[in-house]
Amino acid sequence: MKRARRTIRHGLILSATLLLISTAGCQKRQSTISEGEFETSRIERGNVETYVLTEGVIEPANEVILLSPAASIIKKIHKEPGQQVEKGDVIVQLDTRQVEARIENLNDQLQMKENTLLKTRLNARSAKIDLAYNAEVKKLRIASIKSVLADQKQLLEVGGVSPAKIEKTKQELVLAEKDLELITEKNAIRLAQLDTDEKGLLLQIEMQQKELLDQQDLLEHMQVKAPSNGIILSVVGKEGEKIAADKLLVNMSDLTRFKVRATIDNDYKNLLVTGRKAYVAFEKTRLEGRIGTINPTLKEGRISFYVRLSQSNHPQLLPNQKVGLQIVERSRKNVWRIPNGEAFGKQKKQNVFIIRDDSAYRQEVKFGLITDDYLEIKTELDSTSQIIISNTSHFNHQESIQIEKN
Secondary structure, three states, rough: OOHHHHHHHHHEEEHHHHHHHHHHHOOOOOOEEEEOOEEEEOEEEEEEEEEEEEEEEEEEEEEEEEEEEOOOOEEEOOOOOOOOOOOOOOOEEEEHHHHHHHHHHHHHHHHHHHHHEEEEEEEHHHHHHHHHHHHHHHHHHHHHHHHHHHHHHHHHHOOOOOOOHHHHHHHHHHHHHHHHHHHHHHHHHHHHHHHHHHHHHHHHHHHHHHHHHHHHHHHHEEEEEOOOOEEEEEEOOOOOOEEEOEEEEEEEOOOEEEEEEEEEEEEHHHHHHOOOOEEEEEEEEEEEEEEEEEEEEEOOOEEEEEEEEOOOOOOOOOOOOEEEEEEEEEEEEEEEEEEOOOOOOOOOEEEEEEEEOEEEEEEEEEEEOOOOOOEEEEOOOOOOOOOEOOOHHHOOOOOOOEEEEE
């Protein structure tokens, strides 16, 4: 009987031990990852584009197309078709009044924002002084009540004060301490608000300064200049006529530069529009270009066309060189984006890890246009958000990851 009881007791102990081990193994622990073991990127403003792929051949260029930098009016045509030009010569002058008005408006807005920032900083300094003063007054009030309470306790021993009076003073002390605690918390919130207000104004000023630089650069390009020596072949439009942005404005020859002759399947003929953006890719180089002349004649089910390069004198361009061609099919301009990486798939909603402080937290993010290069972000995120873009599949079961500093 004793042996049976001992066996049962050992069995119970063994079962309990196994249960504890099993429970400990089932408890979730936060995974850790060291700096350098993963790749991150901040979200940024930029374009997200999809492409249709084809191939082309580099040829010497016999013409260059110049596009209108903005919607405007042709103010003056300085060079007519057939005239020779040298690099830097002004061919067409566009009306700059709209751009100049925008620059003036931005300067006014920046001055107002800077004045507001100065006032905000002064108000913040004043508020901080007031907050500190109020807190100090509360502390002095507490010290005074404590002193009164100490005196009353001494008087109580000789019958100079009633216990009720002391109890009332104690209540006043409790209320004063709670009042100090409340005002301290409110002060912390107010100081955080003041700091946020200043950061918001600084961000607005930074964005407007960038836009101002863009407009000043655009103003310079309202004088359409010859990019090289050559001969004017054609000027689209007449003086006084309106012209839209990114529309063909000038054709000129340039025998010192290169272009791309390419073909594409007839199924993609709707993509062939003069001025459409395309990229030429070869080796580790990628150059931006625009579709130029299009030959509508079909040959073996394919249409031939030319692409004019923005950097047509690139030193790696060689005649008869075969290159890949990426014709922009869809484009999202100036959107929030993140470089594509192993962490992402093709779904419109995906869980990603966003870094905050010393951890990365899982969050569902909605994406728009997804390409091999970038993903368009639809979910509203902080502009400083830093996202892990390398492979995170081994953390799929985790809601957060602890980051160990090296």
